[in-house]
Amino acid sequence: MNDSQNDTPHDDSAPCVSSNGSGTAHDFNLLVIGSGPGGEGAAMQAAKGGYRVAVAEKHPLIGGGCTHWGTIPSKALRYAITSTMTTLNNPMFRQWGLRFSPSMKQLKQGTQAIIAKQVNMRQSFYERNNVPILRGEARFVDDHTIDVDGQRYTADHFVIATGSRPYRPPNVDFDHPCIFDSDTILDLDTKPHSITVYGAGVIGVEYAAMFRNLGIKINLVNTRDKLLEFLDDEIIDALSYHLRDQGVIIRHNEEFESLDGCEGDSGAVMTLKSGKRLKTDIVLWANGRQGNTDTLGLETVGLEPNSRGQLVVDDQFQTARDHIYAVGDVIGYPSLASAAYTQGRAASMHMLGRKDGNLRLNDIPTGIYTSPEISSVGKTERELTAARVPYEVGQSNFKSLARAQITGRTVGILKLLFHRDTKELLGVHCFGANASEIIHIGQAVMNQPAPNNTIEYFVETTFNYPTMAEAYRVAALNGYNRLF
Numbered sequence: 492m493n494d495s496q497n498d499t500p501h502d503d504s505a506p507c508v509s510s511n512g513s514g515t516a517h518d519f520n521l522l523v524i525g526s527g528p529g530g531e532g533a534a535m536q537a538a539k540g541g542y543r544v545a546v547a548e549k550h551p552l553i554g555g556g557c558t559h560w561g562t563i564p565s566k567a568l569r570y571a572i573t574s575t576m577t578t579l580n581n582p583m584f585r586q587w588g589l590r591f592s593p594s595m596k597q598l599k600q601g602t603q604a605i606i607a608k609q610v611n612m613r614q615s616f617y618e619r620n621n622v623p624i625l626r627g628e629a630r631f632v633d634d635h636t637i638d639v640d641g642q643r644y645t646a647d648h649f650v651i652a653t654g655s656r657p658y659r660p661p662n663v664d665f666d667h668p669c670i671f672d673s674d675t676i677l678d679l680d681t682k683p684h685s686i687t688v689y690g691a692g693v694i695g696v697e698y699a700a701m702f703r704n705l706g707i708k709i710n711l712v713n714t715r716d717k718l719l720e721f722l723d724d725e726i727i728d729a730l731s732y733h734l735r736d737q738g739v740i741i742r743h744n745e746e747f748e749s750l751d752g753c754e755g756d757s758g759a760v761m762t763l764k765s766g767k768r769l770k771t772d773i774v775l776w777a778n779g780r781q782g783n784t785d786t787l788g789l790e791t792v793g794l795e796p797n798s799r800g801q802l803v804v805d806d807q808f809q810t811a812r813d814h815i816y817a818v819g820d821v822i823g824y825p826s827l828a829s830a831a832y833t834q835g836r837a838a839s840m841h842m843l844g845r846k847d848g849n850l851r852l853n854d855i856p857t858g859i860y861t862s863p864e865i866s867s868v869g870k871t872e873r874e875l876t877a878a879r880v881p882y883e884v885g886q887s888n889f890k891s892l893a894r895a896q897i898t899g900r901t902v903g904i905l906k907l908l909f910h911r912d913t914k915e916l917l918g919v920h921c922f923g924a925n926a927s928e929i930i931h932i933g934q935a936v937m938n939q940p941a942p943n944n945t946i947e948y949f950v951e952t953t954f955n956y957p958t959m960a961e962a963y964r965v966a967a968l969n970g971y972n973r974l975f
């Protein structure tokens with residue numbers, strides 16, 4: 492989501508009305524439903540391409556779940572917790588007698604200001620690009636018409652970017668004051684002593700790490716036998732080790748049988764199918780998400796979402812109806828704000844006849860904001876082994892880097908996977924401080940056309956010293972030394 496992309500003004504020479512092919516003018520060339528990153532990417536790209544565009548949004552403020560109850564508030568809270576606890580745990584401050592336990596209210600204080608900045612900035616993009624926001628809940632009335640809280644609008648094309656919400660099983664009482672999901676957890680006002688996090692996907696693992704940093708006792712219940720199976724095996728092992736080392740109790744291969752809120756607000760008891768019972772002050776349900784499609788009137792346009800409310804799209808993000816596209820969380824994997832934005836842009840480029848504009852849609856990196864962070868791009872060892880690719884590994888341990896020693900952030904590794912014959916970089920996997928930034932150096936090299944996409948770049952390049960980026964040189968040399 493490059494904010495500066497949306498800065499240039501709309502081309503006013505663009506056509507303002509369009510035809511549905513039967514000679515009837517539509518109100519807009521494109522009507523986007525949802526103002527999260529997916530909707531914004533689509534709206535801005537189409538407006539810059541000369542389309543007359545509008546966005547329907549049912550939340551009082553623009554920005555989507557990303558801004559109001561997903562990425563931004565969770566990362567703002569994480570930053571507040573990490574920076575506060577790093578200061579409070581600094582031995583020097585402790586020696587000086589600085590002892591303080593921040594309340595949830597204090598930790599969340601900065602979040603609203605960050606959200607307001609995001610909303611204002613994004614609002615200005617729509618204003619500068621002449622994209623009106625239609626306030627209200629959108630629903631299809633016919634192939635080219637939507638109703639937004641009683642007002643009807645027509646368009647040639649639609650992009651559904653309505654996002655997703657936490658899946659809520661019917662047998663869990665989410666009205667109980669001790670039972671939360673990833674939307675409601677942000678309303679938590681008092682700091683609990685203990686939390687059971689059910690579901691060890693990205694959201695569950697991130698919240699488990701974040702709350703553990705506050706000293707809260709955590710049970711992390713995983714329905715599978717490994718954490719975040721899509722990651723590199725060594726990174727999974729490192730994550731599991733460090734979560735356990737920090738005091739998180741991880742329970743793999745468990746499934747929930749029932750969840751009962753205790754009298755008043757005195758906790759909740761989760762019973763697992765294995766017979767285990769976990770009683771904690773609160774439970775965070777983080778198991779699965781559901782696409783927001785149920786109120787869109789999709790039956791009127793002949794579209795049927797799958798059992799998780801998600802829409803199936805082709806490579807160009809077109810649904811079964813050519814003029815209706817869908818992007819972001821509503822189409823499922825990878826369910827990232829970063830990917831949603833690129834997908835929105837790609838959908839609009841396709842509408843404008845520019846295909847996907849080489850947006851590298853298959854090169855979406857993973858960024859997981861645990862403590863420390865995880866990030867990866869490209870193939871894992873598991874995938875390369877299955878595909879019988881002769882690869883080699885180059886590794887750098889952060890503890891040997893001068894920068895890490897200076898900052899005291901020595902936990903971490905950078906792994907480079909490369910073809911042993913061509914030296915082509917095939918995958919980059921990082922666990923440690925600033926992993927989500929560091930990864931992009933490897934991504935940039937990996938995406939160069941051959942022969943510029945090899946680890947030789949790291950061997951031959953002078954890196955600033957001391958930096959974390961130096962890990963690339965160390966890892967590349969380490970890999971080179973394994974070759975014979």
Ligand SMILES: Cc1cc2nc3c(=O)[nH]c(=O)nc-3n(C[C@H](O)[C@H](O)[C@H](O)COP(=O)(O)OP(=O)(O)OC[C@H]3O[C@@H](n4cnc5c(N)ncnc54)[C@H](O)[C@@H]3O)c2cc1C
Binds near residue numbers: 653830860
């Ligand atoms: C706790 C948490 C942490 C996350 N952290 C990260 C992260 O660190 N990095 C990352 O890349 N991703 C992260 N994500 C995922 C990211 O937030 C989503 O992938 C992203 O928001 C999806 O964008 P979207 O545009 O598809 O939908 P959304 O951002 O959810 O926006 C959808 C919008 O559509 C509106 N809408 C829905 N139905 C209608 C309707 N019928 N009419 C009008 N408007 C409607 C909604 O009000 C909403 O504003 C996180 C998610 C969660 C829950």
